[in-house]
Amino acid sequence: MGTALIYDEEMTNYKLLWVDPACKIEVPERLTVSYEALVKSGLADRCVSLPVREATDADILLVHSEEYLEAVKKTPYMTLEDLMDFCSQYGDVYFHPNIYHCAKLAAGSALQLVDSVMMGKVRNGMALVRPPGHHSMRNAASGFCVFNNVAIAAQYAKQKYAVERILIVDWDIHHGQGVQDCFEDDPRVLYFSWHRYEHQKFWPNLRDSDFDRVGNEKGAGFNVNVPWNKVGMKNSDYLSVFCHLFLPVAYEFCPDLVLVCAGFDSAIGDPEGEMCATPDIFAHLTHLLMNLAGGKLCAVLEGGYNLTSLPQSVCQTVQTLLGDPAPRPANLDGPCLSALESLHCVRSAHKKYWSCLKHAADLPTCEVSTKRNKVGEEEINEEQSKQEPVWRECPKTLPPDISAAALLPDDGICPERCYSLKSSEDLDPSIVNKLKEHILKDTEDCETLSTLSRLTVLIDKMEKNEIGSGLALVKDISKAVICVVQHAAAAPMNRVLVVYVGDGVVPFHTNEDGKTLVVQFTTQKSEEIQSKYLIPVCLQKDYSDIPGFIQATLSLLLPLGYEYDPSLVVVVQTSGCGLSHNVWQQLIGLLRGLAQGHTLVLMQEDQNAYVGPTASSLLGDPAPPLGPLEAPLPENVESTEKLRLRLKADWNFLLTTGNVK
Numbered sequence: 001m002g003t004a005l006i007y008d009e010e011m012t013n014y015k016l017l018w019v020d021p022a023c024k025i026e027v028p029e030r031l032t033v034s035y036e037a038l039v040k041s042g043l044a045d046r047c048v049s050l051p052v053r054e055a056t057d058a059d060i061l062l063v064h065s066e067e068y069l070e071a072v073k074k075t076p077y078m079t080l081e082d083l084m085d086f087c088s089q090y091g092d093v094y095f096h097p098n099i100y101h102c103a104k105l106a107a108g109s110a111l112q113l114v115d116s117v118m119m120g121k122v123r124n125g126m127a128l129v130r131p132p133g134h135h136s137m138r139n140a141a142s143g144f145c146v147f148n149n150v151a152i153a154a155q156y157a158k159q160k161y162a163v164e165r166i167l168i169v170d171w172d173i174h175h176g177q178g179v180q181d182c183f184e185d186d187p188r189v190l191y192f193s194w195h196r197y198e199h200q201k202f203w204p205n206l207r208d209s210d211f212d213r214v215g216n217e218k219g220a221g222f223n224v225n226v227p228w229n230k231v232g233m234k235n236s237d238y239l240s241v242f243c244h245l246f247l248p249v250a251y252e253f254c255p256d257l258v259l260v261c262a263g264f265d266s267a268i269g270d271p272e273g274e275m276c277a278t279p280d281i282f283a284h285l286t287h288l289l290m291n292l293a294g295g296k297l298c299a300v301l302e303g304g305y306n307l308t309s310l311p312q313s314v315c316q317t318v319q320t321l322l323g324d325p326a327p328r329p330a331n332l333d334g335p336c337l338s339a340l341e342s343l344h345c346v347r348s349a350h351k352k353y354w355s356c357l358k359h360a361a362d363l364p365t366c367e368v369s370t371k372r373n374k375v376g377e378e379e380i381n382e383e384q385s386k387q388e389p390v391w392r393e394c395p396k397t398l399p400p401d402i403s404a405a406a407l408l409p410d411d412g413i414c415p416e417r418c419y420s421l422k423s424s425e426d427l428d429p430s431i432v433n434k435l436k437e438h439i440l441k442d443t444e445d446c447e448t449l450s451t452l453s454r455l456t457v458l459i460d461k462m463e464k465n466e467i468g469s470g471l472a473l474v475k476d477i478s479k480a481v482i483c484v485v486q487h488a489a490a491a492p493m494n495r496v497l498v499v500y501v502g503d504g505v506v507p508f509h510t511n512e513d514g515k516t517l518v519v520q521f522t523t524q525k526s527e528e529i530q531s532k533y534l535i536p537v538c539l540q541k542d543y544s545d546i547p548g549f550i551q552a553t554l555s556l557l558l559p560l561g562y563e564y565d566p567s568l569v570v571v572v573q574t575s576g577c578g579l580s581h582n583v584w585q586q587l588i589g590l591l592r593g594l595a596q597g598h599t600l601v602l603m604q605e606d607q608n609a610y611v612g613p614t615a616s617s618l619l620g621d622p623a624p625p626l627g628p629l630e631a632p633l634p635e636n637v638e639s640t641e642k643l644r645l646r647l648k649a650d651w652n653f654l655l656t657t658g659n660v661k
């Protein structure tokens with residue numbers, strides 16, 4: 001199934017007709033540069049182009065009042081001064097004779113996305129629209145917004161498709177107070193928003209945008225606000241919030257549909273956000289949401305005012321929706337202190353609503369600590385913040401010709417869409433000799449020899465990005481792991497993350513050079529941590545505690561993986577670990593965000609039941625939903641939390657609170 005793209009140049013046919021410094025950044029070029037970038041990069045052609053449509057009165061009345069709609073209907077016939085007068089009752093928004101028409105098209109585009117995704121015509125999609133929507137209220141326009149496109153889409157999905165649970169992720173740098181207002185007592189719509197706040201000094205300057213606004217009555221817990229109290233937030237800050245807050249809560253909620261208020265003013269270079277996250281981060285944010293709701297994701301453009309970073313961010317988002325692997329994230333150095341304080345506050349405000357946060361630390365005793373700068377927190381000095389920010393555009397990556405290869409026993413059936421690495425591949429004698437002297441000293445059995453040499457061929461092709469990912473069923477998994485790790489780690493720049501699922505001794509020791517990082521999910525009690533690079537995640541009894549496994553994956557494995565930033569991810573499943581296919585697919589799907597999607601899965605020969613599900617995830621198919629998650633086993637929460645507390649001295653991404661001691 002494909003990715004929908006909705007765009008119509010009619011939505012560029014309105015603009016600011018008078019002088020208003022607050023509104024001058026919202027220009028038609030925002031849409032044209034974004035669409036042109038998609039066309040130029042070839043991404044538009046890979047999408048399913050859907051036509052726009054006008055939202056009807058009934059659609060608009062799902063969120064807005066009759067009197068507001070009637071008032072907006074009059075604007076096409078207003079004189080210039082009437083228009084200016086009409087705007088003066090609202091904040092930071094302008095009207096134009098054609099904006100009502102465009103606002104109906106923007107809302108209608110969001111509904112087109114919902115229809116095509118819910119009817120299974122496409123897997124996901126993006127609508128490039130203006131005017132944006134997330135600030136507009138039931139009775140008022142606000143912040144360049146006329147109708148609340150995403151809020152209307154959510155109400156529409158509930159009404160027309162009886163969708164039980166909808167997640168709205170708002171990564172725009174402004175708080176979508178219109179969305180919050182619409183759903184704050186609705187437990188069927190979970191709203192995530194981060195936004196520049198600076199202790200209420202930033203627009204829209206609302207007390208209601210702070211972390212303690214968690215929703216009302218039945219909706220308590222279903223409104224999650226992450227206030228950024230400083231500018232300059234970076235990729236690490238955004239990823240930390242995803243790993244330690246948004247994703248654990250989203251997986252517990254288990255939405256049937258994900259709507260994204262895709263504002264790109266949270267990217268570097270934007271005059272509104274003044275943040276430092278680079279456009280490629282949106283590939284990761286998109287990827288991390290794509291294994292929710294069976295991949296049903298509708299992204300609707302909100303803000304984004306830097307005409308260079310906006311198109312780059314839009315391309316990163318659409319390319320990921322198309323299933324291309326995300327680029328390796330550049331220089332992640334961990335969350336800043338201010339971000340950690342915000343994260344700490346939100347997690348403690350929500351710990352009573354979400355079992356995945358039950359263990360979260362309570363609010364710092366003196367709440368005042370979130371109100372003033374911490375001593376020593378570096379301030380972005382004046383002249384530095386005055387300079388125009390520059391960033392390296394992410395190199396255009398074409399997806400590898402072969403997305404996934406399978407290395408199976410000769411009688412194995414290669415899953416469709418997979419390339420089969422047959423043993424007929426002529427064995428390169430140099431590889432064979434190297435293997436002989438290093439690994440296969442004694443045994444001469446040619447089957448192992450053939451398997452191992454094909455594995456090294458596979459790794460070389462992944463390194464050259466000729467093949468994206470691979471799966472192999474092998475007889476002797478220890479030998480295979482040793483061979484793969486030695487071969488992959490040999491190249492000077494390479495780093496290998498080995499995710500070991502199952503008991504048994506890891507068949508090699510990780511030396512302190514950091515070339516390999518092993519994270520082992522095991523049911524055996526772990527003694528002290530041997531090394532920074534061998535991390536035993538101990539889950540009690542078997543792997544039946546799915547919430548516990550997911551919690552450890554999201555808040556331990558993923559942050560470690562992002563910080564380690566491997567060039568290859570090797571996932572090893574030893575037999576009998578009994579992980580359910582769905583959980584296994586979530587694990588593979590999430591790990592695919594690392595190493596530019598270069599994931600190699602090694603399994604014992606007797607596990608060909610996992611071949612199909614593994615191939616599907618390696619090919620970028622969304623993992624099936626797990627269903628709303630119960631509370632993880634207390635002993636698993638405890639052991640994972642204890643491990644995190646022990647490791648956070650070495651790994652910044654494991655921090656979740658401001659007190660970094």
Ligand SMILES: CC(O)(O)CCCCCNCCCN
Nearest residue numbers: 022092132143174203302303
């Ligand atoms: C969709 C959106 O969230 O990007 C709209 C943002 C509106 C900002 C209003 N204040 C602008 C002050 C100008 N310096």
Ligand SMILES: [Zn+2]
Nearest residue numbers: 172173174303
């Ligand atoms: Zn914005």
